[in-house]
Amino acid sequence: MTVPAIPHRTKICKGCWQEMHLPVPLRGPLSLPFRVFGIRPSRMNPNTCTICELMFTKVMKARNVTIDATIMFADLRGYTSLSQSLPSTAVSGLLDAFYDECANAIWEQDGLLNKTIGDAVMAVFNFPIRHHDHPGQAVRAARDIQRRWLGRKQALRQELSLENSELGLDIGIGIHCGELSFGEFGHTHRDLTAIGTVVNMAARAQAAAAPGQILVSREMVQRAQSELTEAKAASYQLKGFDSSVELFTA
Numbered sequence: 001m002t003v004p005a006i007p008h009r010t011k012i013c014k015g016c017w018q019e020m021h022l023p024v025p026l027r028g029p030l031s032l033p034f035r036v037f038g039i040r041p042s043r044m045n046p047n048t049c050t051i052c053e054l055m056f057t058k059v060m061k062a063r064n065v066t067i068d069a070t071i072m073f074a075d076l077r078g079y080t081s082l083s084q085s086l087p088s089t090a091v092s093g094l095l096d097a098f099y100d101e102c103a104n105a106i107w108e109q110d111g112l113l114n115k116t117i118g119d120a121v122m123a124v125f126n127f128p129i130r131h132h133d134h135p136g137q138a139v140r141a142a143r144d145i146q147r148r149w150l151g152r153k154q155a156l157r158q159e160l161s162l163e164n165s166e167l168g169l170d171i172g173i174g175i176h177c178g179e180l181s182f183g184e185f186g187h188t189h190r191d192l193t194a195i196g197t198v199v200n201m202a203a204r205a206q207a208a209a210a211p212g213q214i215l216v217s218r219e220m221v222q223r224a225q226s227e228l229t230e231a232k233a234a235s236y237q238l239k240g241f242d243s244s245v246e247l248f249t250a
């Protein structure tokens with residue numbers, strides 16, 4: 001299937017355009033009649049709309065679907081210890097800044113900001129906006145997060161008087177791709193998310209990443225070749241994996 005190109009410079013829903021060739025305005029005066037009917041930008045990706053979220057409803061009816069996707073975890077290092085020593089008002093600004101930079105980088109690459117889990121975010125690429133190069137999109141988003149954060153970090157460290165502290169406030173990122181289950185899981189707390197070994201591996205890679213580092217799996221290197229020509233391999237002992245796993249620095 002060929003995906004139609006999105007009209008240049010129009011703020012229409014990317015998901016509706018791709019799936020139905022339907023131009024749904026998301027912002028500006030043209031969007032007002034749509035808002036009357038409750039059609040507005042999605043909170044998980046403002047380049048898609050609430051009609052696209054009906055796709056989630058379909059998924060929910062099926063309970064879950066198997067999709068080929070890329071999962072990225074990004075984690076703000078040092079946040080936990082900071083939140084124990086500083087007032088909550090001081091650290092909430094830090095977390096907001098982290099979420100904002102991650103969200104903008106992820107949305108720019110058509111990813112879904114699926115979850116914020118304390119000081120970490122989880123993103124899904126290739127749902128609901130499809131793209132054959134979702135591994136490449138995730139790598140570009142990860143690099144963009146690191147680049148954006150360099151600019152924010154210094155100001156935030158000054159604000160929190162951390163100039164002489166060991167807390168670097170760096171971000172560690174892990175990425176893996178492959179088939180996973182996406183849908184609604186759990187009975188007491190219903191949650192729309194992805195599960196499976198691909199997700200676990202991405203989370204473990206994030207945990208293994210050094211501050212400021214992006215670690216990706218071998219599958220990522222194979223599928224995002226043009227982005228990862230200089231990726232360097234190292235062996236890691238990951239929690240929950242019996243043998244050592246080879247991960248690559250992106």
Ligand SMILES: [Zn+2]
Nearest residue numbers: 013016049052
């Ligand atoms: Zn839409």
